[in-house]
Amino acid sequence: MFKDYAQLRSDHKKSSPNNKKVNAYYLTEKGLSISPIVYDLKTWSDNYLRDYDADMTSFDQPSVSQLPREEAILEIQEHYVASVLLDVY
Numbered sequence: 001m002f003k004d005y006a007q008l009r010s011d012h013k014k015s016s017p018n019n020k021k022v023n024a025y026y027l028t029e030k031g032l033s034i035s036p037i038v039y040d041l042k043t044w045s046d047n048y049l050r051d052y053d054a055d056m057t058s059f060d061q062p063s064v065s066q067l068p069r070e071e072a073i074l075e076i077q078e079h080y081v082a083s084v085l086l087d088v089y
Contacts, residue, residue, distance in 0.1 A: 026084045032077055039073050 016022040050056055064072045 027080070032080065035077050036069075036073050039069070039076065043069075 012026045012028050014024045016024070045056070064075050067075060
């Protein structure tokens with residue numbers, strides 16, 4: 001699943017070449033492992049808090065929200081890893 005994960009783990013912080021005061025921080029393996037909890041909190045808040053705050057921002061992406069829970073979490077994790085590995089300052 002995470003073929004280039006060693007690179008991601010060792011590069012969890014990147015500095016901007018244009019501005020040495022700016023750093024971008026990325027999730028480590030431990031941080032990424034809480035994805036199921038974050039997904040469940042998102043689902044719970046959509047189900048129970050939207051009634052109180054109709055303007056609440058939603059993360060719903062049609063391609064992900066239609067998937068079963070485990071597949072959606074895997075898709076989110078893979079998308080995150082791919083976007084971090086492709087991120088270039």
